[in-house]
Each structure stands twice: as C-alpha cells, then as structure tokens.
Amino acid sequence: MAARKKTPAARSPVDGLIELVGVSKVYNPDRVPVHALADVDLQIAAGEYVAIMGPSGSGKSTLMHILGCLDTPTSGSYSLRGQEVSRYTGKKLAHIRNRDVGFVFQRFNLLPRLTAAENVELPLLYARAPADRRREVVADLLAKVGLSDRGHHRPNELSGGEVQRVAIARALANDPAIILADEPTGNLDSKSEDDLMELLDSLNAAGRTLVVVTHEDSVARHAKRVVLLHDGRVV
Amino acid sequence: MNLITLCARAIASMRYNKTRSFLTTLGIIIGVTTIIAIVALLKGLDRTIDQEFSSLGTKTIYVQKLELEIGLRRHRNFEEISKRPDLTVADAAAISKLPTVRAAVPNIHRDLGTLTRGVYEADECLLTGIGEGGDLTGNWVVSEGRFITRYDQQHRNMVCVIGSYVAGNLFGPGEEPLGQTLEVEGRRYTVVGVLEEKGASFGHPQDNQIYVPVETYIKYYSLPEGRASVFRGIRIEVLPEEKVPVEAAVADVEELLRLRHGLRYYEDNDFGLNTQESMLSSLNTIRSVLWLVMVGVAGISLLVGGIGIMNIMLVSVAERTREIGIRKAVGASDADVMVQFLSEAVALSSVGGVVGIFLGLAAGAFVSAITPLQAAAPWWTVVLGVGFSAAVGIIFGIYPARKASGLNPIEAIRYE
Incomplete structure (x- = not known):
C-alpha cells in the first residue's frame, strides 16, 4: 500500500495502536456550539482491553465514533496503527472502517434482510475478497462464536445473544486491529450477557484489542483499564 | 463486489417486497410492451404490403x-x-x-x-x-x-x-x-x-x-x-x-x-x-403517425415508470437508513452504497423491461394469429427494450442512490 509507505517517520515511540492527542469535537460550531469532546488524550496499546464509561451525554458515543472512524475530530490528532486518520475523508475512512475496525452496536446490529452468514460476509464483500475465501472465513467465524448451525437464519429467527455473537463474528471478518463495542450487552438478559462477555474476554485473551463503551460496572469489570469521561473530558 | 453478486443482491431485494416491486415496474412494462408491439405491427405491415405488392408486380x-x-x-x-x-x-x-x-x-x-x-x-x-x-x-x-x-x-x-x-x-x-x-x-x-x-x-x-x-x-x-x-x-x-x-x-x-x-x-x-412507389408514399404518412404514437406512449409511460421507480427508491432509502449506516460502519464506501441502490433501481426497471418484451412479443404473436398481418418484432427491438428500461433505471435511480450514499453514517446508525 503506497499510502502507508508514505506515512512520515514521526511515529509514536510507544507501541501505541491508538493515539489521541488533544482531540476535540464541537457540534454546531456556528450557532450554539456543543463541545462533545474537549482536549482528549488517550493511548491504547495493542492487546489492551479498555472500557469507556461515563454518564449519558459525557461524550462516550462521540469518542467511539471517532475511534471507529465514523466521524473525524474538529481538532487534535488521531493516529491509528501509525496512520494519521483525523483528516481522512470519505473513501479512506471507509477503507479503515472496513480493515482496521470492527463494530458491535447495542441494537439492530444485523441487516434484517440478510442471513447470519450473509451479515458476517458483508465486510469481506466490501473488501472485495474472493468468494471461496469469504465462504471459508464466514464458516470459521461462525464456528468461533458457536453459531455454525445458525448461518442460514435471519436475525428475527435468532435470540438477542445470538444476534450479538453474529455481530462479533462480523466485526472480526477482516481481522481488524481493534473491536469497538457500544453497550454490547445493553439488551441482553444476565445469562446472555455473561456468555457474551466471556466471548469478548476470550478474544482479548487471544490478543485482540477491545474497547467497550458501557455504563454498567458488571461489563466494565471485565476490562483491564477503565477510561472515565465526564462532560467530554477524561477524568 | 462483482456484477453477479450485485445482480443477485438487487433481485433478492426486489423479491423482499414483491407487490411493491411489481407495481413499480408497471410503467416500464407498459412502455416497453408498447415499443415492441408497435414495432412488431409496423414490421408486419411492411411485410404484408411487400407481399401484396409483389403479387401485383413491383415495377408495374x-x-x-x-x-x-x-x-x-x-x-x-x-x-x-x-x-x-x-x-x-x-x-x-x-x-x-x-x-x-x-x-x-x-x-x-x-x-x-x-x-x-x-x-x-x-x-x-x-x-x-x-x-x-x-x-x-x-x-x-x-x-x-x-x-x-x-x-x-x-x-x-x-x-x-x-x-x-x-x-x-x-x-x-x-x-x-x-x-x-x-x-x-x-x-x-x-x-x-x-x-x-x-x-x-x-x-x-x-x-x-x-x-x-x-x-x-x-x-x-x-x-x-x-x-x-x-x-x-x-x-x-x-x-x-x-x-x-x-x-x-x-x-x-x-x-x-x-x-x-x-x-x-x-x-x-x-x-x-x-406506381408502387407513389402508393407507398402515402402509406409512409400512416407509418410515421404510428411511429409518433409509439414514441409518445412509450415515452410517457417510461417517464411515469421512471418517476415511479425514483419514488419507490426514495422510500426504500428512507426505510433502510439504518441498513445504510451499518453497511458504512462495516466498510462500505459512498460508491459501494451508490452502486447498490443504483443496481436495485436498474434491476427494477430491467425486470419491467424483460416482462414488457415478452408481453410485446405476445401481442405481436396474437395479432399475427387473428389477422393476416404477419406482425413480428425484429431482434433489435429486444435490445432496444432492454436498453431503454435499463437507461430509465439509471437515470431515475441516480438521485435516490446519491441520497443513500450521502447519508452520514452516525445519523444513519442512530436512526430507528
């Protein structure tokens, strides 16, 4: 990849997978400015398991959107795997979301029209992976989350816990650097929550970097580090 | 995503809402049927006249x-x-x-x-x-x-x-x-x-x-x-x-x-x-009137059909806002989303076109069966029908597809 080779040598000395320096996000800058994030510094190393906590309106979601390259900071720098992505636009951000980030949302994670297997296949399709490789990866991932026999079911035929597992399988599809989970257990009963957290723990144990946004201590307890946000600042 | 996958997805999406897809394609079906049927009739007319004149003696x-x-x-x-x-x-x-x-x-x-x-x-x-x-x-x-x-x-x-x-x-x-x-x-x-x-x-x-x-x-x-x-x-x-x-x-x-x-x-x-020529010259007047009728009817129904497709695609984009958000979150570029919705519009109009071709050919065959007119659509009308309907899909699909591809992924994901 030509773009990566051109990245300046000014890399962080730390093994910083993720490095936010002075990141701010201001919504509505012209009329009534809302400072969703103010001067946030955050480093996450490869293999970390981080929980981001805070009351609603504290900027958790904004931080996650920026980490996941769904949004870009108003000011400050964000480097992911050594790439300065804070000024990327459109197609490049889509590429990073596809390759370097895996999302798990709280609800409505899966496309209702597609089967579980087709949902897992989506990131591979957008990565232009050949059909035989897609089949192989999808089968592997469904096995990994314990849903090999549910591949042909549609989301409305799956339980809440199963849907979240499929979402995790999909997040892993392109072997991303980081998994971002936004309240992944928000809609689950406690048994399913335990199962899901166990799955996430096992991923981290295998070396996967995890960032979980949550306001539940029971979830945050699984993480090895907790980042607390308040009014857009890390406290 | 290659073309076959794209077509398969587009058709799957159509089948998800069969009645709506059918009603949407109706305008295209009517337009293409008109094109094929009238060309078949004109060709039949030509052929019949040729036969009639050849029995008279062409040079007489x-x-x-x-x-x-x-x-x-x-x-x-x-x-x-x-x-x-x-x-x-x-x-x-x-x-x-x-x-x-x-x-x-x-x-x-x-x-x-x-x-x-x-x-x-x-x-x-x-x-x-x-x-x-x-x-x-x-x-x-x-x-x-x-x-x-x-x-x-x-x-x-x-x-x-x-x-x-x-x-x-x-x-x-x-x-x-x-x-x-x-x-x-x-x-x-x-x-x-x-x-x-x-x-x-x-x-x-x-x-x-x-x-x-x-x-x-x-x-x-x-x-x-x-x-x-x-x-x-x-x-x-x-x-x-x-x-x-x-x-x-x-x-x-x-x-x-x-x-x-x-x-x-x-x-x-x-x-x-x-002479055959002098008699045919007045016949050409009839023929050009028929052509005008065809262009008029086909044009209007393709236009209406195209607007119908645009309308339904806009509804579809609104309904699937969250889907678009998720697709973008897992790595779909604006172009990917654009191509997806455009291909769905083209699939709608093309299926309408294909149905129209069959109906038009059937109309020609029906006329041939019950009248002495040997109505038959030449092969190029089939190409014309497919081409027209695909073009309608592209022209009227661009606006909804652009709308879909331009959605902000964050807002799209929040949408319920």
Whole structure:
C-alpha cells in the first residue's frame, strides 16, 4: 500500500495502536456550539482491553465514533496503527472502517434482510475478497462464536445473544486491529450477557484489542483499564 | 463486489417486497410492451404490403383516370375527374411502342357475381378484358394452356383465361378446363388457359378472374361513363423494359399521354400514373403517425415508470437508513452504497423491461394469429427494450442512490 509507505517517520515511540492527542469535537460550531469532546488524550496499546464509561451525554458515543472512524475530530490528532486518520475523508475512512475496525452496536446490529452468514460476509464483500475465501472465513467465524448451525437464519429467527455473537463474528471478518463495542450487552438478559462477555474476554485473551463503551460496572469489570469521561473530558 | 453478486443482491431485494416491486415496474412494462408491439405491427405491415405488392408486380405502372393513394384520402372532386378523357386501347398501343416500355396492357373489368356452369357455382367472379402481355404486367403464371394473344385481339376471339378459383369451382375434379366452353352472360367462351393461384391482394381475391381479349370485351360491353368511368374505365398497365428504372418509364408515359391529350405546359396531368412507389408514399404518412404514437406512449409511460421507480427508491432509502449506516460502519464506501441502490433501481426497471418484451412479443404473436398481418418484432427491438428500461433505471435511480450514499453514517446508525 503506497499510502502507508508514505506515512512520515514521526511515529509514536510507544507501541501505541491508538493515539489521541488533544482531540476535540464541537457540534454546531456556528450557532450554539456543543463541545462533545474537549482536549482528549488517550493511548491504547495493542492487546489492551479498555472500557469507556461515563454518564449519558459525557461524550462516550462521540469518542467511539471517532475511534471507529465514523466521524473525524474538529481538532487534535488521531493516529491509528501509525496512520494519521483525523483528516481522512470519505473513501479512506471507509477503507479503515472496513480493515482496521470492527463494530458491535447495542441494537439492530444485523441487516434484517440478510442471513447470519450473509451479515458476517458483508465486510469481506466490501473488501472485495474472493468468494471461496469469504465462504471459508464466514464458516470459521461462525464456528468461533458457536453459531455454525445458525448461518442460514435471519436475525428475527435468532435470540438477542445470538444476534450479538453474529455481530462479533462480523466485526472480526477482516481481522481488524481493534473491536469497538457500544453497550454490547445493553439488551441482553444476565445469562446472555455473561456468555457474551466471556466471548469478548476470550478474544482479548487471544490478543485482540477491545474497547467497550458501557455504563454498567458488571461489563466494565471485565476490562483491564477503565477510561472515565465526564462532560467530554477524561477524568 | 462483482456484477453477479450485485445482480443477485438487487433481485433478492426486489423479491423482499414483491407487490411493491411489481407495481413499480408497471410503467416500464407498459412502455416497453408498447415499443415492441408497435414495432412488431409496423414490421408486419411492411411485410404484408411487400407481399401484396409483389403479387401485383413491383415495377408495374398503373395508368388510370385518377391518382391513387392508399390510406389518407384527400378530398377530391370526382365530378372533375370524371370529365377527364377516358384512356383507350389506342393509348395503350401508343405507350407500348415507347422504347422504355416492355408492355402496355389495357384492362377493363366488370363484376359478374355468381357464375354457374351445370351443377357448379363460383361466387364473385370478374370478367376482365385485357390486352396481350397482361400476364406480364399482372405477374401471372399460366399453369395450363396460354394467355390472351395479339391474334385473339385482332379477331375478337371468344376465348378466355381463367383464374385458379374459377377453374377449381366451375370444373369438376378430374375435369380438364382447357378446350371447354364457359358461358358468361349469354356468351360462350372457350377456355384456352388456366392461371396459377395467387391469393388475395389488399383483401381482394385475384383468382376469380376470367380474362378475355379486350377487343372482344369492348365489342359486347359499352364502356362506363361519368363517375363510373373514374374507377371502372379502361386502365393501362405498363411494364417498363428490364433494366429501365420505373421513373424513366413513368416520365416517358407521362410525356406521351400529355401529348395525346393535348395538354399545355401549364396544365396539370389529366390522368394518374400510379406506381408502387407513389402508393407507398402515402402509406409512409400512416407509418410515421404510428411511429409518433409509439414514441409518445412509450415515452410517457417510461417517464411515469421512471418517476415511479425514483419514488419507490426514495422510500426504500428512507426505510433502510439504518441498513445504510451499518453497511458504512462495516466498510462500505459512498460508491459501494451508490452502486447498490443504483443496481436495485436498474434491476427494477430491467425486470419491467424483460416482462414488457415478452408481453410485446405476445401481442405481436396474437395479432399475427387473428389477422393476416404477419406482425413480428425484429431482434433489435429486444435490445432496444432492454436498453431503454435499463437507461430509465439509471437515470431515475441516480438521485435516490446519491441520497443513500450521502447519508452520514452516525445519523444513519442512530436512526430507528
């Protein structure tokens, strides 16, 4: 990849997978400015398991959107795997979301029209992976989350816990650097929550970097580090 | 995503909402059906006319008292036309001496109604006085015996040449018509020739002819006068020499007749020189009207169909906002989303196009089955139908697809 080779040598000395320096996000800058994030510094190393906590309106979601390259900071720098992505636009951000980030949302994670297997296949399709490789990866991932026999079911035929597992399988599809989970257990009963957290723990144990946004201590307890946000600042 | 995957996804998306997809494609179906059906009809019309004219003799010039036109009938003063000089056997003789003319044959006929011969009957027979060479100008093949000859004319012989319908109906099976006597309106003619079957032309039967020498005819029947002479008087069928263009022969005949009729240079022709070309030119007017109708109906329904597709795609984009957000979150670029929605619009319109092609072909086949018109759509109409419908999908799909691809992923994911 030509773009990566051109990245300046000014890399962080730390093994910083993720490095936010002075990141701010201001919504509505012209009329009534809302400072969703103010001067946030955050480093996450490869293999970390981080929980981001805070009351609603504290900027958790904004931080996650920026980490996941769904949004870009108003000011400050964000480097992911050594790439300065804070000024990327459109197609490049889509590429990073596809390759370097895996999302798990709280609800409505899966496309209702597609089967579980087709949902897992989506990131591979957008990565232009050949059909035989897609089949192989999808089968592997469904096995990994314990849903090999549910591949042909549609989301409305799956339980809440199963849907979240499929979402995790999909997040892993392109072997991303980081998994971002936004309240992944928000809609689950406690048994399913335990199962899901166990799955996430096992991923981290295998070396996967995890960032979980949550306001539940029971979830945050699984993480090895907790980042607390308040009014857009890390406290 | 390759093309096959894209098509498969687009079609799967259509099947997700079958009724809506069907209603959406209706406009396209009607538009494409119209295109195919009208082209099939026009082609059928052309083919039928070609056949009709080929049975008449493509190069034959019909010299008549009036200019003939098929189709759109101009208001004409038949009183004036009936005062024009009648065409005569002498005119025909003069024309036949032109170097560009191979044969000029006078022709006059009367309806006989039902003709009987013993126990046999034939309906709607025609008695036609004709000059020698009438088999050439009329494109006849003599299957038995001979045609009328100059000798028959000079001697006003009581002979006749009969069409296959007359031969088949007035003579019993195994009976040989040649040499037999046929009584027509109290006069007895000897059958000297039988013509090969030709079928109908412009709805008129042709095999019901009883040809006699024109001189014989004139001896027994008075020529029509007044308005009757316009259509029923003597007409002259002129066949140009081989390798002489029809126009050259037409020009020569025109000059000769103007001379014989004593016309001044500023006076219009007082006769009609009717060729396949001159008759077809008025037919072309009908054809262009039909084309206009087709373009109009097809254009309007494709436009309406396109707007329908745009509308439903906009609804679909709104309904699937969250889907678009998730797709973007897992790495779909704006272009990916654009292509996805565009391909769905094109799938809708193309399926409409394909259904329209089949309906149009069926309409053509139906017309062929119940009318003599051999309606058949040529292969390029199928290409045209597919092309038009796909183009409609692209043109009207772009706006909704752009709207989908431009959605902010964060807002799209929050959307419920």
